[in-house]
Amino acid sequence: MMNQLHQQSLYQKGDWVKGKSVHDELIHGYVESVNNYLGTIKIFVLECDNPETVGKTIETFQNRIAQLEEPDFEKDESYLLNLIEVSLITKDKEWFMELSDQLNQLRNESEEVIPC
Template sequence: MNSNKTILKTSDWVKGVSRHGELIIGFIDSMSIIQEAVNVVVAESDNEELIGKTIPMSVNQVESIPEAVNKDAGQLEFLIDLALSTGDKEWFNELSAELNTKKQTVN
């Protein structure tokens, strides 16, 4: 893998540019170390047709996005929707618990 970048792993959030020049933000669903490729589930893109789809990208096309330590309620709600759309029950439960804790501390 590319030595000047953070080592990527499954579930990392990444940003990059597709081979067609589209801006991509998403998370790594799977990867092939041999092919130096990752499959990215697109959460945001300037090409709306890609949102929600999984696309292959070279590790050289993406870079890791640092995880925000404190997510606000809007970010958590967006991620919960994403977890629902991808069928990731464990992530959904984790995010829901985090949102509930945040709401309880505000009240």
């Protein structure tokens, strides 16, 4: 019985997920932490049908969540801009710098491709 409580989670910090909160809100965001003992997961919410939940960390049950493929940051400027905003909200300077570099590279590449 004890082994069942401590099963390994399918989720890891940083995974992109979607699903429902304990209040049945549709959510989309990334994993901040996993509690295998309780079977819960903390998610930083980027999109939600309840606007008050966006930008907050919520905890829900792992069985209410599905993992998403990690987006391709380097090809989508608007997505990078959204992530930069999240990095500012969370005051994650290292992530902000990394995302800013990716955005600058993307913009430089798109300037080189413009036909004359």
